[in-house]
Amino acid sequence: MKAFLPALALLALASSANAQPSVTEIGKPLPAWQKGEFDIHHINTGRGEAQLMILPDGTSLLVDMSGKTKEQPPFSLPTRPDASRPPGEWVARYVRRVLPQGADKIDYALISHFHGDHMGGIVKDSPPASNGAYRLSGVTEVAEHLPIAKLIDRGWPDYSYPEPIHNPTMDNYRAFLAWQIQHQGLQVEQFKPGRNDQLVLKHEPAAYPRFQIRNLYANGVLWTGAGDETRSLFPPVSAWPANQQLDENKFSIAFRVSYGAFDYYTGGDISSIDEETSSAPPPWGNVEPLVGQAAGPVEAMKANHHGSWDANSIPFLAALRPRVIVIGARADGHPAVNTWKRMTSKKVWPGDRDIFVTNVSPATAKTTYDIEKTAKSTQGHVVIRVAEGGSSFRVFVLDDTDEDMRVKAVFGPYVSQPSGR
Ligand SMILES: [Zn+2]
Structure with missing residues (x-):
């Protein structure tokens, strides 16, 4: 009798967590967000990453x-929906x-x-602002096109870590911040690791x-x-060995x-050790x-570094054990075959996972062998x-x-697992 219980429990879980397309929503626009829901839009422009959370x-x-x-x-894929507008405008x-209805700013x-594939790169023919x-x-x-109330990045106010950052994109960004602060009242903050009170609910936190x-x-x-404690992984920049210069990612x-019980991870282009140049961490x-x-x-994560070969290592994935992975791809090799094998291997972590x-x-x-058969989707915004x-x-x-927000497929519901944190 005892032996049947896990099987029954698994069966119950499978029926509730299994990915079943919903026929009622397919072909229609995504139903509007409703108060109490938490939406994560992985917006596909083909030209980089953009995630909008409501x-x-x-x-x-x-x-x-x-x-x-x-x-x-091949550095980027074609712009989506089309090349008639720049990616930032599509976003x-x-x-x-x-x-949400009535909201007039981000x-x-x-x-x-x-x-540039995250903040927008300035190139020779980038047009001037109005x-x-x-x-x-x-x-x-x-x-x-849309006012921003508060901007958070890793470098405000001096953009000098690990060294002063100057290139056309960053110099333009400095000019943008200066103008927006003076004329639009933009607030800017540096992201503070360890904190849980920097990104907060602005309207009804008590609810x-x-x-x-x-x-x-x-x-x-x-x-x-x-x-809120933190620790520094890196020694002072002056002490970095010459052969251990880190890249922006x-x-x-x-x-x-x-x-x-729901948890979601996002971490830009964080990557693992460079296997080709590092014999040891x-x-x-x-x-x-x-x-x-x-x-x-x-429960869910955005893949690091577009699923590139150097990111989403075995120990990283084994720590997160996601039920759902979203890969924001913008070039050939996203995701790479070795990364795809790690993500799909049940030796890395047990249990089902759906990858978009x-x-x-x-x-x-x-x-990236079998990706079109194994991935739950290979084209489209993922919400x-x-x-x-x-x-x-x-x-x-x-x-x-196009901009009709038509639903191609629906998966879930997936049951969130209390992690005990
Ligand atoms: Zn990137």
Whole structure:
């Protein structure tokens, strides 16, 4: 008798958590967000990453704003829905469509790290803003169409870690901040690892006491798991060995969003050790697995670094054990075949997992074997909708060829697993 119980329990779980397309919603626009729900939109422009979160009280949080305007394949895939507008404008228009009724601005915009496929790269022919003070791409393009109340990044106010950052994109960003602060009252803050009171519900925090955003990591500073404490993974820059210079990806902001039993991880382009150039982890540790340990098990995650070959390592995935993974792909090799094997292997962590990719290029389809059969979707916006209270969630795949928000497929409901944190 005892032997039957786990089987029965599994059966019960399977019937509630199994991914079943819902016929009633397919082909129709995504039902509007309702108060109490927590939505995570992985917006596909083909040109970089942009995630829009609508928190349970209607607070909006835009994480990254997508890509360069003129970069051509293979560095980026074709712009979605089409090339008639730059990616940042498509993002702004998407945000406007799904902001709660009456909202006329983005409450928080957060730049995970200072790369063009996340903040918008300034290239030779990036157009000027209407005010003439800076040029438009990514974050500055979004702000041209929709006001931002507060901007959070890893470098405010001096943008000097690990060394002063100067390039056309960052110099333009400085000019943008200066103008927006003076003329639009923009607030800017540096992301503070360890804290759970920087990204908060702006409208009705008391109504959703089990909603929380925990800042995990940025700039080599990691949450310890105790209170708001952090520790530095990196020694002072002056002490870095010449052969251990870190790239921008490893400074990316990572945070965890919790809503009742539901947990979600996002961490920009955090990557693991460089297998080709490092015979051993760097002296201060391997960033990605440590961030994974700080995050702990989650229901869903955005893959690090677009699913590239150097990210989503075995120890990182084993720490998160996600039920759902969303890969924000923007180039060939997203995801890479070795990364795909790690993500799909039940030796890395047991249990089912559903993986959604915003784009799969023809080259990736050929080289990342079986991806078109194994992935739950290979093209489209991916929306995670968490039910009020966080006990379950569903995943919607939306047609990205136009702005109608038509549902292509629905998965779930998945049952959130209390992690005991
Ligand atoms: Zn990137």
